Amino acid sequence: xxxxxxxxxxxxxxxxxxxxxxxxxxxxxxxxxxxxxxxxxxxxxxxxxxxxxxxxxxxxxxxxxxxxxxxxxxxxxxxxxxxxxxxxxxxxxxxxxxxxxxxxxxxxxxxxxxxxxxxxxxxxxxxxxxxxxxxxxxxxxxxxxxxxxxxxxxxxxxxxxxxxxxxxxxxxxxxxxxxxxxxxxxxxxxxxxxxxxxxxxxxxxxxxxxxxxxxxxxxxxxxxxxxxxxxxx
Amino acid sequence: xxxxxxxxxxxxxxxxxxxxxxxxxxxxxxxxxxxxxxxxxxxxxxxxxxxxxxxxxxxxxxxxxxxxxxxxxxxxxxxxxxxxxxxxxxxxxxxxxxxxxxxxxxxxxxxxxxxxxxxxxxxxxxxxxxxxxxxxxxxxxxxxxxxxxxxxxxxxxxxxxxxxxxxxxxxxxxxxxxxxxxxxxxxxxxxxxxxxxxxxxxxxxxxxxxxxxxxxxxxxxxxxxxxxxxxxxxxxxxxxxxxxxxxxxxxxxxxxxxxxxxxxxxxxxxxxxxxxxxxxxxxxxxxxxxxxxxxxxxxxxxxxxxxxxxxxxxxxxxxxxxxxxxxxxxxxxxxxxxxxxxxxxxxxxxxxxxxxxxxxxxxxxxxxxxxxxxxxxxxxxxxxxxxxxxxxxxxxxxxxxx
Numbered sequence: 001x002x003x004x005x006x007x008x009x010x011x012x013x014x015x016x017x018x019x020x021x022x023x024x025x026x027x028x029x030x031x032x033x034x035x036x037x038x039x040x041x042x043x044x045x046x047x048x049x050x051x052x053x054x055x056x057x058x059x060x061x062x063x064x065x066x067x068x069x070x071x072x073x074x075x076x077x078x079x080x081x082x083x084x085x086x087x088x089x090x091x092x093x094x095x096x097x098x099x100x101x102x103x104x105x106x107x108x109x110x111x112x113x114x115x116x117x118x119x120x121x122x123x124x125x126x127x128x129x130x131x132x133x134x135x136x137x138x139x140x141x142x143x144x145x146x147x148x149x150x151x152x153x154x155x156x157x158x159x160x161x162x163x164x165x166x167x168x169x170x171x172x173x174x175x176x177x178x179x180x181x182x183x184x185x186x187x188x189x190x191x192x193x194x195x196x197x198x199x200x201x202x203x204x205x206x207x208x209x210x211x212x213x214x215x216x217x218x219x220x221x222x223x224x225x226x227x228x229x230x231x232x233x
Numbered sequence: 234x235x236x237x238x239x240x241x242x243x244x245x246x247x248x249x250x251x252x253x254x255x256x257x258x259x260x261x262x263x264x265x266x267x268x269x270x271x272x273x274x275x276x277x278x279x280x281x282x283x284x285x286x287x288x289x290x291x292x293x294x295x296x297x298x299x300x301x302x303x304x305x306x307x308x309x310x311x312x313x314x315x316x317x318x319x320x321x322x323x324x325x326x327x328x329x330x331x332x333x334x335x336x337x338x339x340x341x342x343x344x345x346x347x348x349x350x351x352x353x354x355x356x357x358x359x360x361x362x363x364x365x366x367x368x369x370x371x372x373x374x375x376x377x378x379x380x381x382x383x384x385x386x387x388x389x390x391x392x393x394x395x396x397x398x399x400x401x402x403x404x405x406x407x408x409x410x411x412x413x414x415x416x417x418x419x420x421x422x423x424x425x426x427x428x429x430x431x432x433x434x435x436x437x438x439x440x441x442x443x444x445x446x447x448x449x450x451x452x453x454x455x456x457x458x459x460x461x462x463x464x465x466x467x468x469x470x471x472x473x474x475x476x477x478x479x480x481x482x483x484x485x486x487x488x489x490x491x492x493x494x495x496x497x498x499x500x501x502x503x504x505x506x507x508x509x510x511x512x513x514x515x516x517x518x519x520x521x522x523x524x525x526x527x528x529x530x531x532x533x534x535x536x537x538x539x540x541x542x543x544x545x546x547x548x549x550x551x552x553x554x555x556x557x558x559x560x561x562x563x564x565x566x567x568x569x570x571x572x573x574x575x576x577x578x579x580x581x582x583x584x585x586x587x588x589x590x591x592x593x594x595x596x597x598x599x600x601x602x603x604x605x606x607x608x609x610x611x612x613x614x615x616x617x618x619x620x621x622x623x624x625x626x627x628x629x630x631x632x633x634x635x
Contacts, residue, residue: 059548059628080552087550098545098632102248112549114237159549 004071005032006166006199007056012065014051025051027222028065033201033215035166038193040210041203043219050171052219053203057090057169058082070166087115091160091198095172097152099144099159105131106140109158116163130158134188150181154188161192168192170202174209186212238555242562249535256531256616257571260608263524264575265582267517271600272583274510276592281506282499283593284423291465292362293472294493295321295455310489312451317479321455325471327463332359333452335442341395341435343406348394351434352408354442355456360386360419362458370402370417373438381440386417388432411445413437465494521604525611532564532612536619543623544631553624557617560624564616571612572605579604 014026026048033039043049054060055067058074059082067074069085077085086092091112099108109130110123118126131137134154144152153173160168170189174182190212193200202213210216216228246253297310315333322331335354340347353359357372367386377384392401401415413435422431443450459468469492476490546556580596587594623631 054629057548080554083547083550083552086548090550092548094632098541098548100542100545103244107244111546114241115546115549115551115555117237 004035006035006070007031007033007201008066008068009052009056010066010068012052012055012062012067014048014055014060015063025222026055026062029222029224031217031224033199036193036197036199038190038200038212038214039202040213040216041201041219042205042207042210042216043225044205047219048222049203049219053169053171053201056167056201057092058086087112087163089166091163091165091168093153093156093160093168093170093173095175097144097149097156097176099152099155101145102143104141104143105136105147105155105158108144108155109162112159112163126162127158130162131155133161133192134158148181149177150184153177153181153185157185157188157192161196161198164196165198167199167201170200172203172205174204174206179208182206182209235558238558238562241559242566245559245563246566252531252535253567256528256535256567256612257574259524259527259531260568260571260612261575261578262527263521264572264604264608265578266520266524267514267604268576268579268601269582269586270513270517271510272579272595272597273586273590273592274513275595275597275600276583276587277590278503278506278510279595280592281502284502291459291461292495293457293459293465293469294495295457295472295476295490296453296493297490299487299489299491311480312453313455313490314450314452317476318452318455320479321457321472321475324475325457325468327460327468327471329458329460330358330362330456331458332356332362332456333439334359334454334456335439335447335452336454337409337442337446339409339446341391341406341408343395343404346395346397348391350388350391350408352442352446353434353436354439354446355436356439359436359456362456364458365422366420367417368420370415372417378438378440381438381444383411383413383441383445384416384438385413386419386436387415388419388434388436389421390430390433391435392418408435409446465496469494521607524608525615528568528608528612529615532615533619536560536616536623540623540626540631540634543620543626544628544634547624547626547628548632556624557620560620561613561617564613564620565609568609568612568616569605572608575608576601576605 009029009031012026012029013024016023016025029048029052031052041049041053051060055062058069058077062075065075069089074082074085100111106124106127109127113123113126128137128140131140134157136151136154136158139147139151144155147155153176157168157173168189173189174185177185186209189200189202192198200213202209204210214230218225218227295313297312313333318331318333322328332355337352337354338350339352340349356378357375359365360367360372368389370386372386373384376382387395387401395401395406396404401418403415405412405414407413419432419434419436439452457468457472459465472492473488477488480489482488543556547553579601584594626634
């Protein structure tokens, strides 16, 4: 069963609005993502790649279709069950970092562990270990305002991986960074994918960044246009 | 789970000290205002009660005529005689003390100081009836009362204005052409129920006053102190029956005397003060309401501000219930803290202001509790409902919120 995809989408449709103003953002997506893959999702704006990401991340529900995560149907889960699924299996990295302001790097990283109910020592150990992985251990007590954009994104990555998730979802993680910082982040994601075996799904519109991925999925007009495999690796 | 929520709530409060402070400030002001005003209002009521009780509790004042004043035309109703006093004291049950009173006034003169004052001719029973102890010296001896000796006991106002620094005991002063020796000084009583100075008085044996000032044996007023164990109204009824009999009033004819119960005055004054307290409390309640609107405002603003934070928490796996609990705990902590600070401020403010208003400080646990619960409820309600709205958002929409 190890070869079963971790994520399987079948005939996923997402429609916004109803009646005459209805807009179909996803028009029937079929997509398998293998365990341990590094996937870049590309496409022009409006192609449905962000909508697909939100559905993959269980932040949003498809209008119709099937979403199997580890072989379980996600589309039947309620709000709280999806939250618990995110808590247990998923990590998120956003374009805008989305760290809590006035909160130290360590406290930001600890947050998912708090919701998991881990005690103080576990939170500290895991939080520091995650910061160490992204190379920010010495900055553990800095707040986002005291960190550069690249450092903030690395804190966000530490927060995403501190629970040791199966899948890391990154929505334009380098969108707010310069090239040098972007490459550092991509190297970090590549390393996490290879050494920790985390499946990484990343939305980007920069081919240089997509080049780090093993699989590139191209979206256009709400459908998967084509899939390239065996890219950088 | 609860531990986590409390950790999160306290972190959020400590991270946003200004916002937390502003939230609590509304509650602090509301609670402090309402509690201080009500406490001082209660103190004022108590001060009035105190003055009323200084009239002497359960005292019936027997005067000639119907009600206040001497009434319309016709012959002037007769004053009382010393025999009436004896009869009341010996025939009525439930009487603690009976004191006749013959009042006059005059200018007291001592070594170039002079002072207009009230002359009160009575017996030693007067002090017992009024429960008015002397501060120095002694009361009248029975033989002094019998003989109508020129001795007197003076009130504090007269003492201060006439004798200044001199010890008045044993001194003699002149009043309306006669010389009088001071044998005692009364304790201070302050203002009476109508604002008159009760300490501006000279008390003499009634026989002396009658002989030298009024010129007859008439008694203008009889003070009857009712024993606490007896019902004032019953005693009043017996007193009225006795006086009708003694004055030979036929059944059906109107009384030519009246009995005035000091309790009536106290009821009237207490009623007035209660109304004042209610008005003050209403003003205070408005300030609590305004404080509540302030809390509401800051809570609404802060939740709008925090929608993105809620989005982050939801995205990384918080269940809506957990986010809500955190906001609820924050609101409870801030509201209760504000309420407590408000109570402490009110406590010290009342202690500081009460002496300036010359009212006693009275701690009322009920109003403290009420103000606290009300403000805390406002804080919690307005902290909770906007948060509930935010927590029900789709995480994506919450995250996009700027």
